Amino acid sequence: MKYMIKKSHIKLLLFFLNFHFLTTFFLSCSQVTPEVISPEYSVIFEYEDEKSNPKARMSIFVESLTDVNRYERIRVYCENGGYIWDFNEIATFTDKNRSWTGNTNLKMPQNQIFPSGKYELFFYNADEKDTSVQLNVNYDSSFYKLTSAESENLLKNKNAIKKIVIYDKNHQIIYFGEKSSSFDTPRRIWNTFSNAKYYQDILITPGNYVICIMPEKEVSLENQQ
Secondary structure (H helix, E strand, O other): OOOOOOOOOHHHHHHHHHHOEEOOOOOOOOOOOOOOEEEEEEEEEEEEOOOOOEEEEEEEEEEEOOOOHHHEEEEEEOOOOEEEEOOOOOOOEOOEEEEEEEEEEEEOOOOOOOOOOOEEEEEEEEOOOOEEEEEEEOOHHHHHHHHHHHHHHHHHHOOOOOEEEEEOOOOOOOEEEEEOOOOOOOOHHHHHHHOOOOOEEEEEHHOOOEEEOOEEOOOHHHHOO
């Protein structure tokens, strides 16, 4: 089965969440067998409102020791259940001499949860040379059945980091970073960014294994108390 990356502000947001400190540049092409190390994952729970349970997806990335521009396909196999994701929608990031590649939008069939256990990640170059690496997934799956408020209470006991993303009226990101006291009310958000229109709180567990994207809220005059 294939899962496409949707072109939306959430895709951009996940780039900021996992690699906001990276900048992109192009590496020269090489005809070598791909090499990857340090696989990482995040299970992302997104809340549309304060009453509903979240939608979930998984982000997977590896550090690449070879040219990330050569990758044309990634295949993910989950040993527990035999699930397969096979796609050529690949995200790449580079910073100085280090590069990462992966995907931010793996999804399960409806009403299924991402199994814990062993995942095998296969990376294919344009000439079909490939390499693989194993990823062990282990996370708290109770978030599937929690509302945003319940998740926030649970995350308080997990030493989660709280961040905030702020958008303008066109849903373009104008800020992403730590949620300090400067942003703890809509009024204070507006005091810093007069063009702010919406915002979302983001809670991240240590290790980035679980990321909860809270419901979007409006920076409106009525809320600026």
